[in-house]
Amino acid sequence: MPSPTTPFAVEINDLNHHFGRGESRKQVLYQNRLAIKPGEIVIMTGPSGSGKTTLLTLIGALRAIQEGGIKLWGTELAGLSPVEQVKMRRNIGFIFQAHNLFDALTARQNIKMAIELTDVPAAERDALADATLAALGLAERVNYKPRNLSGGQRQRVAIGRALVNRPRLILADEPTAALDKDSGANVVALLRKLADENGTTVMIVTHDNRILSVADRLVNMIDGNIVSNIRVKENAVICAILKQCTVFKDMSPSDLTDIAQKMEQEDFTPGTDIIRQGEIGDKFYVIAKGRAQIITASTTDVSRPVTLIKEGAFFGEVALLRDQPRNATVRAQESVTTYTLSKENFLAAVRAHKSFEEQLATQLFHRG
Numbered sequence: 001m002p003s004p005t006t007p008f009a010v011e012i013n014d015l016n017h018h019f020g021r022g023e024s025r026k027q028v029l030y031q032n033r034l035a036i037k038p039g040e041i042v043i044m045t046g047p048s049g050s051g052k053t054t055l056l057t058l059i060g061a062l063r064a065i066q067e068g069g070i071k072l073w074g075t076e077l078a079g080l081s082p083v084e085q086v087k088m089r090r091n092i093g094f095i096f097q098a099h100n101l102f103d104a105l106t107a108r109q110n111i112k113m114a115i116e117l118t119d120v121p122a123a124e125r126d127a128l129a130d131a132t133l134a135a136l137g138l139a140e141r142v143n144y145k146p147r148n149l150s151g152g153q154r155q156r157v158a159i160g161r162a163l164v165n166r167p168r169l170i171l172a173d174e175p176t177a178a179l180d181k182d183s184g185a186n187v188v189a190l191l192r193k194l195a196d197e198n199g200t201t202v203m204i205v206t207h208d209n210r211i212l213s214v215a216d217r218l219v220n221m222i223d224g225n226i227v228s229n230i231r232v233k234e235n236a237v238i239c240a241i242l243k244q245c246t247v248f249k250d251m252s253p254s255d256l257t258d259i260a261q262k263m264e265q266e267d268f269t270p271g272t273d274i275i276r277q278g279e280i281g282d283k284f285y286v287i288a289k290g291r292a293q294i295i296t297a298s299t300t301d302v303s304r305p306v307t308l309i310k311e312g313a314f315f316g317e318v319a320l321l322r323d324q325p326r327n328a329t330v331r332a333q334e335s336v337t338t339y340t341l342s343k344e345n346f347l348a349a350v351r352a353h354k355s356f357e358e359q360l361a362t363q364l365f366h367r368g
């Protein structure tokens with residue numbers, strides 16, 4: 001099932017969704033797009049009725065996709081047969097509001113139900129179930145049945161059942177709603193550990209402001225639209241780098257954040273060409289780390305020193321602004337990390353931010 005061709009765990013493309021039919025047919029999701037990498041924790045917020053649960057159930061292959069697509073690790077969910085859907089769901093741990101524990105079974109037996117789907121040897125299942133419950137603060141409750149547990153304790157058993165097999169994706173709808181501050185923090189810490197150690201991708205729908213700090217990415221949904229999608233830590237790093245860059249230096253923090261959100265990191269090994277002279281330009285680059293050489297036809301004249309650019313330098317704008325082929329080759333001299341804007345996002349940013357446009361015009365004039 002894993003596909004080596006995609007770096008993403010979850011890719012949502014132009015996803016629409018409707019409920020009802022005929023007169024009462026109502027659209028609840030509009031043209032949503034989102035891409036999430038393995039190991040990312042995404043927190044989704046938004047008003048009641050905005051479509052968060054609907055989106056989560058579509059990602060979890062619990063509901064059929066009507067329009068657009070969702071890929072999990074490169075495999076498209078739209079059009080999967082029911083058998084393939086079930087197979088896909090084995091990679092996913094669900095923590096939903098209605099937690100569906102088995103009333104006749106103890107907390108330990110409920111967790112073991114999930115373990116039985118795996119190849120964990122029978123002799124180790126009790127210990128694994130008990131360790132999971134202990135990590136959630138339920139060591140004393142392993143032999144309790146759901147009716148003898150509090151709402152928060154039942155919720156933690158449900159969380160344990162979703163985590164115990166270390167799934168590649170966890171989908172959680174308000175997982176901490178019924179929990180006190182300490183249990184909530186405990187659950188969030190466990191999810192963070194799983195994301196860091198196992199590369200598990202975690203999507204949490206929540207109104208709980210106390211857990212926002214665990215997020216790598218914050219997604220806000222309003223009226224069926226993802227209206228913002230911010231990579232929290234990376235965004236701060238990109239903004240700091242953009243600040244050193246002449247074309248961005250006059251920009252306000254919120255304008256910078258707006259641009260930084262749309263940038264993608266790209267890494268280049270020493271000696272590789274980042275762009276090539278004569279090729280069609282499709283991206284704008286800012287160097288975040290490492291040095292690169294600018295090579296033009298005239299540089300092959302060995303008597304001329306090679307021009308080096310480093311952290312904070314930018315390139316690629318001329319081809320995008322003038323719709324011309326690349327006017328130089330830029331080659332990584334050492335390991336280089338760049339942040340890039342697609343042509344579409346670059347041109348939109350130029351149009352939207354006056355100071356960016358002005359600075360670019362000045363630079364272009366000097367570069368000729």
Ligand SMILES: Nc1ncnc2c1ncn2[C@@H]1O[C@H](COP(=O)(O)OP(=O)(O)OP(=O)(O)O)[C@@H](O)[C@H]1O
Nearest residue numbers: 019020028046047048049050051052053054055205
């Ligand atoms: N099975 C259904 N049939 C018809 N309409 C539905 C169905 N499920 C959800 N809806 C409608 O779709 C919209 C989105 O609902 P959804 O449950 O995804 O919202 P939500 O963002 O999760 O809200 P909340 O924060 O209250 O859980 C709402 O207008 C809701 O009334």
Ligand SMILES: [Mg+2]
Nearest residue numbers: 052053054173
């Ligand atoms: Mg909901």
